[in-house]
Amino acid sequence: MSILICISDLTEKQEFKEIDGNSKVHTLPRKALWSRVTSLRPPNKPTHADNAQKDSKTRTLRRLIIEIEGISAFYLLRELQHFTQLRLQLSANPALRGVDILWLQLRPPKKEVIDYKWNLILAHTLWERIEVEYLMSWLSTLGGGFSALGEQFSRCADVAGKISLRQLHIGLRLGDPFLQARCKLYYSISLIQTGRLRQAKYIIREQYKFAMKQKELDGRLVKMCQGIWLRLQYEYGLRLKTKKSTPDIHGGSSDK
Incomplete structure (x- = not known):
């Protein structure tokens, strides 16, 4: 047994729902409403739907309009969904005999209901x-300053790394994975400045894989990974050049 329900809010916006025999609620588009109404009507009783086959302009939707408050409408839908016996009693009610759809017209409550406990939690x-x-924002400004000084002073680079880790802890508390990824990239810059290139390489690769796996690509995060990766390649190039130009044990130079 299925019940068709329309919920009309204070702005006269209408939403059509169907509660089927398996206690599942389906949202019906307005275009499919009439075909669903005719399919649920008893076939042995002549209705205006029969005449509609001859004249498509003749359509009658029999509805029972009930003015109800929003909270009461919510609990009514829940009760109808979970209790089959209530749906049976509702369908057997004489007031609903021959009714196609139960029309719930929402009205403003006489007294507004305020959930003070939830309001306190939300605030x-x-x-x-x-x-x-x-x-x-303050940590980002401070970390950017120390990171700029870290190009010349390793101690400032260490401080910038500690600030990035502090931001990462805040990102973990907020539960924002994109913020966490950016904080890890900030920390990788500190690792590059202090010469820990291998650790920085693993962090950058991990964040780039994370960014590319997302359904909605974060262009800012991808560009950050690419930019820091170029900086890492530059540092590797300088290190390789330094090794080649370092004199060997015989006093000569390996750079030929």
Whole structure:
């Protein structure tokens, strides 16, 4: 046994749903509503649908309009979905005899219901997110300054790496994988500046693979990986050039 329900909100926006015999709720597009109504009508009773085959302009949708508050409508749908006996009683109700669709017209409640506990949790979470974003902006500015100085002073590069790790901890708390990936890339820059090229190489490769696996490609993250990878290649080139120009044990130079 299926029940067709229309939910019309305060802006007169209508959403059509069907609760089937397996207690599943399906959303029906408006175009498919009439065909579904005619398929659910008893075949042994003549209806206006029979005349509609001759005249497509003749269509009658029999509905029962009930004005109800939004919260009550929500619980009514839940009860109809989970309790088969309630659906049977509703279909046997004389008021619904010959009715095609149950029309729930939402109305403003007489008294607004405010969930103060949830509002407090939401306000605290929102304020925490604002403070964390503010802290991240300061850390990014500070880390960028130390990273720039790290080109000449290794101690500043170490400080920039510690700031990046601190940002990573914040990213882990926020649960944002893209922010975590950017923080790891920031840390890889510190590794390059301090000569730990192999560790930086593994981090950059890992973040590039992560960026390319996403359904929605983050161009900013991909370009960061490519840019830092070029910097890594440059440092490897300098290291190789230095090794070639280093004198051997016989006092000569290996750079020929």
